[in-house]
Amino acid sequence: MKNSLIIAGKELAAFFVQPVAYVVMSVFLLLGGFFFFALLRRFDLVLQIYAAMQNPQVLEHLNLNSWVIEPMLHNLSIVLVILVPAITMRSFAEEKRTGTYELLLTAPIRTGEIVAGKFIAAALFVLIMIGLAAMFPLILILFGNPEIGVAFSGYLGLSFLAVGFVAVGLFTSSVTQNQIIAAISCFGVLLMLYVISWPAESGGAAFAGLLRYISLPEHFSRMVSGIIDTKDIVYFLSLIFVALFLTQRSVESARWR
Amino acid sequence: MIEVRNLTKLYGEFVAIRDVSFTAENGSILGFLGPNGAGKTTTMRIITGFMPATSGTVLIDGLDIFTQSLEARRKIGYLPENPPLYADMRVDAYLRFVARLRGVPRSKLADALDHAITVCGLENVSHRICGQLSKGYRQRVGLAQALIHDPPVLVMDEPTIGLDPRQIHEIRGLIKTLSGSRTVVLSTHILPEVSQICDKVVIIADGHVVLEEKLAALPEGSSLEDVFLKAITKERHDLEQAREETLEEVDAGRG
Ligand SMILES: Nc1ncnc2c1ncn2[C@@H]1O[C@H](COP(=O)(O)OP(=O)(O)O)[C@@H](O)[C@H]1O
Ligand SMILES: [Mg+2]
Numbered sequence A: 001m002k003n004s005l006i007i008a009g010k011e012l013a014a015f016f017v018q019p020v021a022y023v024v025m026s027v028f029l030l031l032g033g034f035f036f037f038a039l040l041r042r043f044d045l046v047l048q049i050y051a052a053m054q055n056p057q058v059l060e061h062l063n064l065n066s067w068v069i070e071p072m073l074h075n076l077s078i079v080l081v082i083l084v085p086a087i088t089m090r091s092f093a094e095e096k097r098t099g100t101y102e103l104l105l106t107a108p109i110r111t112g113e114i115v116a117g118k119f120i121a122a123a124l125f126v127l128i129m130i131g132l133a134a135m136f137p138l139i140l141i142l143f144g145n146p147e148i149g150v151a152f153s154g155y156l157g158l159s160f161l162a163v164g165f166v167a168v169g170l171f172t173s174s175v176t177q178n179q180i181i182a183a184i185s186c187f188g189v190l191l192m193l194y195v196i197s198w199p200a201e202s203g204g205a206a207f208a209g210l211l212r213y214i215s216l217p218e219h220f221s222r223m224v225s226g227i228i229d230t231k232d233i234v235y236f237l238s239l240i241f242v243a244l245f246l247t248q249r250s251v252e253s254a255r256w257r
Numbered sequence B: 001m002i003e004v005r006n007l008t009k010l011y012g013e014f015v016a017i018r019d020v021s022f023t024a025e026n027g028s029i030l031g032f033l034g035p036n037g038a039g040k041t042t043t044m045r046i047i048t049g050f051m052p053a054t055s056g057t058v059l060i061d062g063l064d065i066f067t068q069s070l071e072a073r074r075k076i077g078y079l080p081e082n083p084p085l086y087a088d089m090r091v092d093a094y095l096r097f098v099a100r101l102r103g104v105p106r107s108k109l110a111d112a113l114d115h116a117i118t119v120c121g122l123e124n125v126s127h128r129i130c131g132q133l134s135k136g137y138r139q140r141v142g143l144a145q146a147l148i149h150d151p152p153v154l155v156m157d158e159p160t161i162g163l164d165p166r167q168i169h170e171i172r173g174l175i176k177t178l179s180g181s182r183t184v185v186l187s188t189h190i191l192p193e194v195s196q197i198c199d200k201v202v203i204i205a206d207g208h209v210v211l212e213e214k215l216a217a218l219p220e221g222s223s224l225e226d227v228f229l230k231a232i233t234k235e236r237h238d239l240e241q242a243r244e245e246t247l248e249e250v251d252a253g254r255g
Helices: A002-015 A019-052 A056-061 A064-088 A090-098 A100-106 A111-133 A135-143 A148-174 A179-195 A205-214 A216-224 A230-254 B040-047 B069-074 B091-101 B106-119 B135-147 B165-179 B191-197 B224-254
Strands: B002-011 B014-024 B029-033 B055-060 B076-079 B153-157 B183-188 B200-205 B208-214
Touching (some): A064 A135, A100 A230, A100 B076, A100 B091, A111 A230, A135 A148, A216 A230, B014 B040, B014 B055, B106 B135, B135 B165, B165 B191, B208 B224
Parallel strands (some): B076 B153
16 A cells, blocks of 8 residues: 555646646636536526516526536536546556666565556546636536535536546556557557447347446436446446456556567 | 565566566675576566566565555665656756655655765766767666665666676676675576676576575686576476476377
């Protein structure tokens, strides 16, 4: 554990001296801000229309959560599919390319500790990013009364999703010494998690059930709409665990080649 | 003490080293000499636990580098062929990171850092970024990280490669001073380097050891160069003989 924290500290410090980290964070927050204000503007317009039509029933059903926060979180999740690979692509690939891998693997630490350290650092980085994006619903509190619980559930979902993406990114970085290959294959795996349920529409029942379970949007959507279910949390934890396990195996097996 | 026992390493089908054995005695400097591609880096990577051998073992002060890997690795300081520096880290931050990774307790961190920086002559660059250092200073930082935890065993892969003559002279001096009571193995393809700093020489050619000898025990009057050439020529001769014998056997089998 101590060794993991030593590595995490070094990794985290490294993030903040790289321009990539700042670019990623800025792009995430700028896009988030853009979605937020665009959606808010649209919501405002809809409110005005129904107010003009004097339709109180519909007005009651219009709320900030489903018109602003939820779509914003869905958009941000797609942005993360592109940004997380950019954050994690360096982690192992760069160490292999520059030769610092020899330093890490000959130090008296376990490969699991190396993986854990890198994971903690990258996960903290995306969580900080998402934490900063929490300012959007906070702004809403000033103007209206969004349901805090639903927003919280949505942000929790986004956090789980981002940390799961990080674990996948670490894995793809651990199998190559080329950052571009690491990033593109991570991107491919993450997109696959989005679309994997498509054949379920036409497949057999058991097969379809499995694909739907693996499919990420099902679990994420539920959390965004305010439902915190252990089933979905178990899904994200499994994703993280499986990806980290594969990473550890891949780092360990690099010794054997 | 480092005991290398019958190491063989295959990269796929390719035999990089075969049946390599030698011993580095406590407190001595062993020169691991061989032409490029002879298998020096491969052997050192196995000694330091970076990768396993296909067969054979290495004992570091009696600890097996594979079965007692963590304990054995704790005893080793390692300077790989390319100094393993993080280009965007400051020299002092980098050394502190390595020290902690190598298990130097917090209370001794400052002393260990000061010592490594002083011994390796890094006072003037300790606040610089590793990626901006000259080749000579990169090598010094590499040395500093290898001995930051005061290891009893020091393994260095071609520590003077790519340096200019003045830097080579400095680094050799440095290796002599900091070896002290440590067991040191350093690889090189430069003959005079061995006679200048080592107590013992192991010559490797085409992946296997052709000579293991104390420098003092080398025949009087013969330079290391003669010994090296003789050993390598003898190796070639033996190989050819073995090949001929095999061919003869094959022929005999056919006849
Ligand atoms: N990862 C590898 N895969 C395949 N062959 C390798 C690998 N590393 C080294 N070799 C080969 O093994 C032989 C020994 O290499 P090396 O140990 O680096 O020699 P040296 O350090 O003495 O120059 C060389 O022929 C080299 O091409
Ligand atoms: Mg080499």
